[in-house]
Amino acid sequence: MGNITKRGSRDLAADSTMLLEGSLATALHTKLYEAIIKEDCNTIKTLLRNHPVNQPLTILANSSSYRLLNQTQPIFPIHLAAEYRKPQSLLCLLQHGADPEVRDAQGLTTLHLMLLNWPITSTMWTKPSTRIQKILTDIQNNAVLCLRILCDHGAQVNAQVDNSNKHSPLHLAIAYGTYPVLSFLAQNGAQVNALNESSMTPLHMAADILNKNMIETLIACGANVNCAISSTGNTALKLAVCTASSKAGRLLAAGVGCIRLLLNHGAQVNAQDHEGQTALHEACFGGREVIINLLLEFEANVNILTRNGESPIYMYLQRSSNIRDVTLLARLLYRTYPLRLSNKQGVLPAGIMLPEFHLLRETLIKLSKKPLTLEAICKRNIRNVYGDKYKFHLKQLLPAKLWESIYGVDDFTYLLK
Template sequence: MTALHGRFSRSQTIIQSGAVIDCEDKNGNTPLHIAARYGHELLINTLITSGADTAKRGIHGMFPLHLAALSGFSDCCRKLLSSGFDIDTPDDFGRTCLHAAAAGGYVNSVFISFMKSVLDYTLTCHFYYKITDNYTFKLFFSLIRNLECLNLLLNTGADFNKKDKFGRSPLHYAAANCNYQCLFALVGSGASVNDLDERGCTPLHYAATSDTDGKCLEYLLRNDANPGIRDKQGYNAVHYSAAYGHRLCLQLIASETPLDVLMETSGTDMLSDSDNRATISPLHLAAYHGHHQALEVLVQSLLDLDVRNSSGRTPLDLAAFKGHVECVDVLINQGASILVKDYALKRTPIHAAATNGHSECLRLLIGNAEPQNAVDIQDGNGQTPLMLSVLNGHTDCVYSLLNKGANVDAKDKWGRTALHRGAVTGHEECVDALLQHGAKCLLRDSRGRTPIHLSAACGHIGVLGALLQSAASVDANLAVVDNHGYTALHWACYNGHETCVELLLEQDVFQKIDGNAFSPLHCAVINDNEGAAEMLIDTLGANIVNATDSKGRTPLHAAAFTDHVECLQLLLSHNAQVNSVDSTGKTPLMMAAENGQTNTVEMLVSSASADLTLQDKSKNTALHLACSKGHETSALLILEKITDRNLINATNAALQTPLHVAARNGLTMVVQELLGKGASVLAVDENGYTPALACAPNKDVADCLALILATMMPVSSSSPLSSLTFNAINRYTNTSKTVSFEALPIMRNEPSSYCSFNNIGGEQEYLYTDVDELNDSDSETY
């Protein structure tokens, strides 16, 4: 604290009391660093006299002389230099004291951010100037002080060409910070004006970045700085000035060398040359960042205003995309093309303005193009500016385009209109604007979906209400189905949008079930939308709980398949038939058992008292199906309710008992329970295998096991095992081994069973699941 505030007398007392002269703070700075930073000359003299180390490094390896030079305290610099310190010793970043002096006590924030450097003198020293009324005086004073320090260092023999670890000389620092006095002194001392740093930048690049009044840049140009030198990214001083909107710098450069000559004008050359050319022009940079004054200078010299970047976008495209009205105006007035398309999306500047909602830019663009060609121009996907405006909810742009005669029912390559997009995104004001201009709400896309379908599927109740009202005004059929037979009610139920379901059920046309036989109730319960399901039953009556789809499946089958117990309870409470069978003979219990839905199995065998004796078309019981898929818990829940030994030993079409199936799938607890309930261990299937032999992984292993068992446990010739053994022996003594036992049948579902019941539908169906400019990739449904 004594060093910070320059308390000379108090410091002497503390030193005499035995204080450590080179103690460090948390940043590694000693009292000598702090005194140098704040210009306390007397205290510096006391500290040096008392043995303070002038060569001790502080934060980032800086010496006290660095800090004194940075802050412009020339008298402090003299004191430190008198101690014999090596003036060219660098800090951790390779910066000498001359770099610090050239920085001028003021590091431009634009320079820091743009050059991405580690130039952190001001951050380290907390050295900031606020923009106040006396800012100019303070800055001037600091620059004068640093000029004194710089001259002192130069006169002491400092190397003005010494570079830091980034390859920057003191002249780079002076140019970057617009320190004209230091820059003048360094150039006068012979510093090279065209030296490159590691990024390929000269001092002129840095001046072009930060010099708002052009004074430093002009001086460098007059001293043979080359404005055509490009950095490693291919940018020259023109690019930098354009990117930061320095009009004066551009004018100064243009006065030395015409910009078209300097840039070689051609956009094609800029993209194809191999000698380190930037892929974007100064026009792009100025237009993107909204520097219309810089753009005015550029368009006077650069002839090709439609130069493209690597994506094929022009300066006008970028200006429209960012909403820079003045830049758009400048480029249009100079003849930039309005309808040129980019390479990737084939979009024009009009699309760019519409996408981002820049209504003023949009009006300028359309007003200066042929309306019949501009207003409905399509991109690569057939999307018009109106579609993109609606998609992103830009109401002003929507009205502007409609007032200019945009086709309200134009379709993209998927057959979707602007109204389809409003239905998906839920932008009610845009939808109202479209309907006011006569948009048709029942136009179908390539999948047969209308905007009503999409608004119901996405749950946008406001949009849905507006669309229903519009359709009713022209007596249209609201229950129109898509290509797979689904109505808007199906979609709302499937996605659980209860407010939309309620609104649709208020319409007379939805008081009866139309469309795909996989009913709205099926759709609701398969996705566990209990509220929608209850609403349907209350409105349409309890009879719908036993409605069947095209494969004979009821809503109870759907709920059982997906293990939605609440929906199951709702259906059962309205007298759903627990033992109804589908076209493959499966009951809801079988469906649940086959898929291991234990909660449903427990409810159906306990509360609902499902019939366990029923068999499907392959004569499998629910127990067979549970065992065939390895669902041990489901099988045990069913076994718990079975007391009939005949059911325990029931066979399917392949003559397999549950014990055969459970043993083959390694269900130890199920096998144990079956044996405890009297399952036959000698029952044979259609291949003549007992449950023990069914455990074998293939028929050859089963035959070997039969031979071994016959040797270990001799039995009478009339026993099943003896017969099986003789068959096996006969097979292996036969000269031809082409005849063999049939493999154990694999327990598979019929092709017509629920192959993907987690999706909606009765036939191959697609549901709207993704909205990325309406390019939905729908899941296949059963």
């Protein structure tokens, strides 16, 4: 029993020592944490003598620190300074050997965490006048300053997140709406055409969410507007048209400026994805008139077929809501030749198979079987090649009667009613 008592005493003494050491470590971590938040660089320097700069901090839930009380993961000092946008603390830590590339449990570097915690504030005022405006301006300025400090101290602007997305900093900036940093990252060596795990560039992501400012900035920084996603063949233009043609895009009247911007900077309007679809196929399926007209203005070809033999007008006729817009349907017919109503399997579009469109279906089938004269085919080809964009330029070059015969409207509308 005496031996047991002695051994128990030794265990208690060891436990007491460990508790004391743990309490000291906790106190040290808490003080360093608070010094970083307060940007007390003198205290940071003193505490780093006893705490390695690249060793994480662990803050107890009942600590009086500024961290949220549900903090469960240790945090590196440099990550703390970056997340809370403390430029003086960040600089002090870097000067004392902090590694900007150290990663947290989610595979994020200091730069990644900065972008994920970038302040989403509106600073449209030229000079802050109210207290809240001054606070928001200071927050934004501190974020920019921290970003500059990181880049000046060797932060890798092309380091991918170590997770399933493999986003680069530019991808993260797009995903989290940190538009102001795009130019800065590109100027500091970020690869504007970098690919993530899905083979998407930052421009693909910006086009997919119809963010015109981001698209414009990326193009100015050298983004390739015709880069295609390897798995699908989709370009930025196709993605933008898809989003703009969706129900949400229609309700919000979104995307026209983005699509025009891409087209004005050389996006290939007739580029086909792996299924053979073009942006016009997508727009016709969506049935949004302003998008279809915009693509036609930039010489979209209405006669390109998908791998399954489907034309843009086939896609348009898939949906009953499209078919009810007789004027737009007539405009597409005006440009289409030959009129292919079925795909390679001989299947007609689902929309015109509805009973309410029985007469229209019969009319279209007759039109598809009615051959045009060689003169009519030539006129239609001229209209498709030059489109509305050069319509009036041709008017200056051609005799008046010839021009009128080419651009005289073949009115299909009466046939479709």
